[in-house]
Amino acid sequence: MSFRTIDPREIKTQEMHAYMLGAIAPRPIAFVSSIDKDGLVNLSPFSFFNAFGSNPPMVIFSPALRGRDGHTKHTLENVRQVDEVVINIVSYDMVQQMSLASTEYPKGTNEFIKSGFSMQDSVMVKPPRVRESPAQLECKVRQIIQTGVRGGAANLVLCEIVLLHLREDVLGEQGSIDPFKIDQVARLGGNWYSRASRGLFEVPKPLTTLGMGVDRLPEEIRLSKVLTGNDLGLLGNTENLPTQEEISSFTGREDVKKLFDTLGGDSENLTMAVHLAAHHLLEKGQVNEAWNLLLARHQKQ
Numbered sequence: 001m002s003f004r005t006i007d008p009r010e011i012k013t014q015e016m017h018a019y020m021l022g023a024i025a026p027r028p029i030a031f032v033s034s035i036d037k038d039g040l041v042n043l044s045p046f047s048f049f050n051a052f053g054s055n056p057p058m059v060i061f062s063p064a065l066r067g068r069d070g071h072t073k074h075t076l077e078n079v080r081q082v083d084e085v086v087i088n089i090v091s092y093d094m095v096q097q098m099s100l101a102s103t104e105y106p107k108g109t110n111e112f113i114k115s116g117f118s119m120q121d122s123v124m125v126k127p128p129r130v131r132e133s134p135a136q137l138e139c140k141v142r143q144i145i146q147t148g149v150r151g152g153a154a155n156l157v158l159c160e161i162v163l164l165h166l167r168e169d170v171l172g173e174q175g176s177i178d179p180f181k182i183d184q185v186a187r188l189g190g191n192w193y194s195r196a197s198r199g200l201f202e203v204p205k206p207l208t209t210l211g212m213g214v215d216r217l218p219e220e221i222r223l224s225k226v227l228t229g230n231d232l233g234l235l236g237n238t239e240n241l242p243t244q245e246e247i248s249s250f251t252g253r254e255d256v257k258k259l260f261d262t263l264g265g266d267s268e269n270l271t272m273a274v275h276l277a278a279h280h281l282l283e284k285g286q287v288n289e290a291w292n293l294l295l296a297r298h299q300k301q
């Protein structure tokens with residue numbers, strides 16, 4: 001058996017980071033809500049996260065200094081100002097919106113609004129909880145340990161859970177958490193995630209785009225009875241909508257004309273049918289096609 005042996009001092013930080021993400025996986029995701037001293041809310045995911053003891057119940061997550069330039073993440077700035085967070089567990093039906101929330105929006109942007117999650121008041125701490133999350137951990141930050149000053153250095157945020165909220169529908173008959181019902185996702189290397197109950201899948205990182213956000217989607221899409229949170233997350237992660245030219249050439253296609261003819265029906269039914277067709281496209285990762293279809297419907301109204 002042959003091995004590649006790596007000395008961290010001989011490779012770039014980014015390479016070491018990538019090897020670590022690939023090797024130490026799958027990692028649970030802490031979806032952390034925090035506030036700054038003026039009460040501005042922030043929501044971001046961190047997969048350098050785990051549980052370390054239950055008496056007192058302690059978890060640690062790490063907003064690292066950004067690899068590229070050593071920039072401090074807003075979550076770290078916030079916990080230095082207000083020593084409270086809520087760690088929200090991410091289920092599969094939240095994954096696209098959670099990924100959108102990891103976008104590097106400017107300071108002061110509330111990612112609850114950008115990613116379309118609902119803020120629910122906490123009981124023991126000031127930052128709000130993510131209502132859609134099946135398990136919400138209200139925490140007091142007990143200590144922050146900085147391991148270095150250069151890009152990639154960890155900042156271990158040691159948190160004590162002071163209140164735990166579990167959604168009733170993820171509990172089994174004995175009152176314990178049913179792993180199939182809670183349906184968490186975890187993070188691996190690259191774009192890979194794992195759905196605990198099913199296996200691996202990919203979500204491209206929203207690092208190169210500044211998605212418009214769920215808050216800026218047209219109302220009929222945002223309030224759709226058919227489109228799921230994951231669908232809205234994918235649509236909200238789009239930076240530029242198809243141009244008028246692209247939409248016209250899309251609606252001119254024979255298969256699309258046929259689709260609109262067959263979907264037919266009254267206005268509400270047609271909207272539902274178009275949303276269902278868009279949902280199927282989004283499930284296959286065809287985001288641009290889905291946008292074309294939704295906007296074509298919008299323009300026909």
Ligand SMILES: Cc1cc2nc3c(=O)[nH]c(=O)nc-3n(C[C@H](O)[C@H](O)[C@H](O)COP(=O)(O)O)c2cc1C
Binds near residue numbers: 042043062063073075
């Ligand atoms: C699933 C997932 C896990 C992540 N885990 C970490 C992590 O453990 N540490 C980290 O520094 N950044 C992590 N990131 C990137 C941050 O979420 C991203 O830098 C975010 O913009 C930070 O937001 P903030 O500046 O508002 O705190 C992760 C991103 C995703 C999508």
